[in-house]
Structures are given as C-alpha cells and as structure tokens.
Amino acid sequence: MFNRKFCYTVLLIFSPLVFLLSLTPFTSAKNPHVNVAKIDSIINPVVVEFIAESIERSSKDGAECLIIQLDTPGGLDLSMRKIVKNMLNADIPIIVYVSPGGARAASAGVMITMASNIAAMSPGTNIGAAHPVTMGGQKIDKEMEKKVVNDAVAYIKSIAEERGRNAKWAEETVRKSVSVTEKEALNLKVIDLIAPDIKTLLLEINGKKVKTAKGTFTLNTKDAEPVFINMGIRHNILNILSNPNIAYVLMMIGFLGLYFELAHPGVIFPGVIGAISLILAFFAFQTLPINYAGILLIVLAIILFIVEVKVTSFGLLTIGGIVSMLLGSLMLFESPVPYLRVSWAVLIPVVLGTSALFILSATLAFRAYLSKPTTGMxxxxxxxxxxxxxxxxxxxxxxxxxxxxxxxxxxxxxxxxxxxxxxxxxxxxxxxxx
CATH class of the missing domain: 2.40.50.140 (Nucleic acid-binding proteins)
Known part of the structure; x- marks a missing residue:
C-alpha cells in the first residue's frame, strides 16, 4: 500500500513538469543558431551527399544559415555541378567560408564559392585556378578543349552574375587559371568579406539581406550559436575509400586474396578478404576517373604471374607481369591533377611487393618441380x-x-x-x- 501511494505522489508531482518540458523547445527562439559544415577534401559524390544533407537539415531545424567551411584543391566536375545546383535552389542562406589560414578554394572550389549567398575568406587563404582538366588521362584536340573551356566559362559567369560577383574575373580564372589572395579577392568583388574566425563572420553578416529560393531573407546572426555538422561514420568511410591510393591498394589486396584462395582452396580467409576488398575498390572507382585499360593491364599481370607458377618460363612471364602491372598502375588514375592519381610512394612499394610475392611463389614451385620426390615409392x-x-x-x-x-x-x-x-x-x- 505504501509503495502504491508513493508512486501516485511522485506521478502527481512530476506530471506537470513533464508536461511543461514537452511544450518547451530545446532551442530557444531568443538564441538563434547557424549550422557549420566542414569540407576539407576533394569534391566527390560523398561531399555532394553530405552538403545536400546539411542543407536539408538546416532548412528543417530553423538555422539562420548554413556555413560551408571550405578547403579544397578541386574535384570532379559532375559533383561540383550537383553541389552548385543544390546551393542555388536552397531555401536557406548559404555562406561559403574559405578557412582556416592556409586553406584554398581551387578549381571546383571556385564555382562553389561563387554560388554562395555570401562568400568569405580567412586571412592567408587563396582562391582561383579553375581551368577545366580532362579526367581519365585522355587527350583532347584543340577544338574539343575550346568547347570544354567555353562551357566552363559560361557556367561560372552565369553563377557570378546570379550572385552579383565579378564575372570578368570569373572568366579569367577559367581561361587563364588566375588565382588571388583573400585581399585581392575582396578588392575584385569576388568575395564579400574577410573574417579571421566564425565568430567575427557571424557579426559581419548580421543584418545582411540575401536572396534564397524562398525569397529575401535577413540574417540574424549577432548572437547565433554555431552548431557544427560533422560527417558521420558512413560519410567518413566513403570519403576515405574515394582516395585513389586507398582504392588502388584495396584492388591489389582483392586480386591477391582471390589468387591465394584459388591456389589453396578451402583456406577461405584470403578469398573472403579478397572479395570484400574488390567490392570496396570497385565502389570507389565509381567516384574516381578510371581508365579501364589500366585495370585490364593489372588483371593481365595477375594472370601472367599465375601462369608462371604453373608453367616454367624461366622468368619471362614474371617480367611480363611486372611490366604489365607497372603500366596498368600508372594508367589506372592517370589525371592532370595529383589528387586524382596514385602516389608514387604507394605505387612503387605495392608493385614491388606484389611482384616479389609472385616471384617467390614461382621460385618455390620451380624448386619443388626439380627436387626429387620425398613420398611414395x-x-x-x-x-x-x-x-x-x-x-x-x-x-x-x-x-x-x-x-x-x-x-x-x-x-x-x-x-x-x-x-x-x-x-x-x-x-x-x-x-x-x-
């Protein structure tokens, strides 16, 4: 009886409190907030998804604006265009802030900065060098290059004019790959302001009127609290996989795993690891400019190594395999920009290590062939x-x-x-x- 009365008393005391808490929002209207999404990698499909989710979240949670803190060497053209499209059609103001000191908005980053409602840069940063490059290593003739450049010029000029920025400079950064510091960018009216940190940025943009897809919006950011939106585990993993070096290593692990499983049936572990690695590698290839001739050469190299183990060629097949693997690795991510190629520091050890494993296997197989039998009659x-x-x-x-x-x-x-x-x-x- 005592326990029942005690429970009733507790319920009577706390029920009004629970009711009041249910009516009280966690974010008070007197304390506005802004969302901050940090991008410090190449522009790829993972970044497209992250920015799209950040825009949607900011629209729903009542944020005054979304600040994209940007530091990028550039990236994929298709991914950049998707981001710009999302920004131009967003319901909330979007501020691109090139930060911290030493950061840059190069290539695709220029387009993204131009597409913002307000563009800001931190001291010690730069923006520019937006000349288009061809992905996949293919060379184009002058006529096709002219078409590509003119298309990029028209695109960036339309963005600059839409946001009231310097369209002439925008054209030059595409045609001549010009790049400027934050002070030069401000004088050229490429950006709207320079701010050393986010707190100063919020004070500077307070009261500014910006045009969004929903209409004109007046920013109230003087006392706004910055809320940082971080990439989740899924985004981080996908972003890591999109690194050409990681994708290349995963592919090689995959091929080696399948080889050892076929050479020693029933071990299972190498086959499982190999299959998983290949699946992850080919997922990453969807986000990278791939030259499939490179993949075919690497597959040919693996085949030559396997045949060398089965058929004694006195090293000829092994030499052919090493050459094929080296050429395939060089061609796989052949691109004018370094962040879309396999690093030499990764390529050379992987090629040498893989070749050494197959040479060792071939040597052991050859010795076994020459040695006298040790079992049976x-x-x-x-x-x-x-x-x-x-x-x-x-x-x-x-x-x-x-x-x-x-x-x-x-x-x-x-x-x-x-x-x-x-x-x-x-x-x-x-x-x-x-």
Whole structure:
C-alpha cells in the first residue's frame, strides 16, 4: 500500500513538469543558431551527399544559415555541378567560408564559392585556378578543349552574375587559371568579406539581406550559436575509400586474396578478404576517373604471374607481369591533377611487393618441380638402409622402419649399409654404400 501511494505522489508531482518540458523547445527562439559544415577534401559524390544533407537539415531545424567551411584543391566536375545546383535552389542562406589560414578554394572550389549567398575568406587563404582538366588521362584536340573551356566559362559567369560577383574575373580564372589572395579577392568583388574566425563572420553578416529560393531573407546572426555538422561514420568511410591510393591498394589486396584462395582452396580467409576488398575498390572507382585499360593491364599481370607458377618460363612471364602491372598502375588514375592519381610512394612499394610475392611463389614451385620426390615409392630412391641378411641375388633390407625384399648385382654381407637404386613393386635394387 505504501509503495502504491508513493508512486501516485511522485506521478502527481512530476506530471506537470513533464508536461511543461514537452511544450518547451530545446532551442530557444531568443538564441538563434547557424549550422557549420566542414569540407576539407576533394569534391566527390560523398561531399555532394553530405552538403545536400546539411542543407536539408538546416532548412528543417530553423538555422539562420548554413556555413560551408571550405578547403579544397578541386574535384570532379559532375559533383561540383550537383553541389552548385543544390546551393542555388536552397531555401536557406548559404555562406561559403574559405578557412582556416592556409586553406584554398581551387578549381571546383571556385564555382562553389561563387554560388554562395555570401562568400568569405580567412586571412592567408587563396582562391582561383579553375581551368577545366580532362579526367581519365585522355587527350583532347584543340577544338574539343575550346568547347570544354567555353562551357566552363559560361557556367561560372552565369553563377557570378546570379550572385552579383565579378564575372570578368570569373572568366579569367577559367581561361587563364588566375588565382588571388583573400585581399585581392575582396578588392575584385569576388568575395564579400574577410573574417579571421566564425565568430567575427557571424557579426559581419548580421543584418545582411540575401536572396534564397524562398525569397529575401535577413540574417540574424549577432548572437547565433554555431552548431557544427560533422560527417558521420558512413560519410567518413566513403570519403576515405574515394582516395585513389586507398582504392588502388584495396584492388591489389582483392586480386591477391582471390589468387591465394584459388591456389589453396578451402583456406577461405584470403578469398573472403579478397572479395570484400574488390567490392570496396570497385565502389570507389565509381567516384574516381578510371581508365579501364589500366585495370585490364593489372588483371593481365595477375594472370601472367599465375601462369608462371604453373608453367616454367624461366622468368619471362614474371617480367611480363611486372611490366604489365607497372603500366596498368600508372594508367589506372592517370589525371592532370595529383589528387586524382596514385602516389608514387604507394605505387612503387605495392608493385614491388606484389611482384616479389609472385616471384617467390614461382621460385618455390620451380624448386619443388626439380627436387626429387620425398613420398611414395619414388621417394625411397637414394635412401640409406641396412642389409638384414646376406644379399647374394636376393635378401632383406631394413629402411624407414620397414623390411623390404632386396636384390643386388653384387654380394653384400649382412649388416652392411646399402643405398636404394630402384623400387619395383615390393622389391628394391640396392648397392653397397661405399
């Protein structure tokens, strides 16, 4: 009875409090907030998804604006265009802040900065060098290059004019790859302001009117609290996989795993690791400019290594495999920009290590082929035993813990050491050990 009365009393006391808490929002209207999404990698499909989710979240949680803190060397053209499209059609103000000191907005980063409602840079940063590059290593003629450049110029000029920025400079950064510091960018009206940190940035943009897809919006950021939106585990993993070096290493691990599983059926572990690695590698290839001729050359190299183990070619197949793997690795991510290529520091050790493994396998297989048998009847040839009886035309010998019928071309006294010359069914031909 006491317990029941006590529970009723607790419920009566706390029920009004729970009701009041349910009516009270966690974010007070008197304390506005802004969301900050940090991008410090190349522009790829993972970044597209992250920015799209950040825009959607900011629209729903009542943020005053979304600040994209940017530091990028550039990235994929298609990914950049998707981000710009999302920014131009966003319901909330979007501020691009090139930060911290030492950061840059290069290539695709220029387009993204231009597409913001307000563009800001931190001291010690730069922006520019937006000349388009071809991905996949293919070379284009002058006429096609002209078309690509003109398309990029028209695109960046339309963005600059839409946001009221310097369209002439925008054209130059595409045609001539010009790049400027934050002070030069401000003087050229490429950006709107310079701010050393986010707190100063929020004070500077407070009260500014910006045009969004929903109409004109006045920023109230004086006392706004910055809320940082971080990439989740999924985004971080996908972003890591999109690194050409990681994708390349995963592919090589995958091929090696499948090879060892085929060479030693039933081990299972190498096959599982190899299959998982290949799946992850080919997922990453969807986000990177791939030259499939490079993949075919690497596959050819693996085939040549496997054949070398089975067929003795005195190293010719191994040499062909090494050359094929090196060429395939160089061609795989052949691109004018370094962040979309495999690093030499990764490529050389992987090629040498993989080649060394297959050379070792081929060497062991060749030695096994040349060595005499160690099991069965043939394995007894050359072994040493003891004559247990006198051997004239026939007798008994003891070898490897067994008695055998033996014969010899010479008389051998009992107790003498003998060497096996031949094994024929249950008979051994032996000779006296000199």
């Amino acid at each position: 043939e394995g007894l040839v050359g072994e040493i035993g003891t004559a247990k009886t006198e051997i004239l035309q026939e007798g008994k010998v003891f070898i490897h813990g067994e008695y055998w019928n033996a014969y010899s071309d010479e008389a051998i006294p009992e107790g003498e050491k003998v060497r096996v010359l031949k094994v024929d069914s249950l008979w051994m031909k032996v000779e006296r050990l000199a």
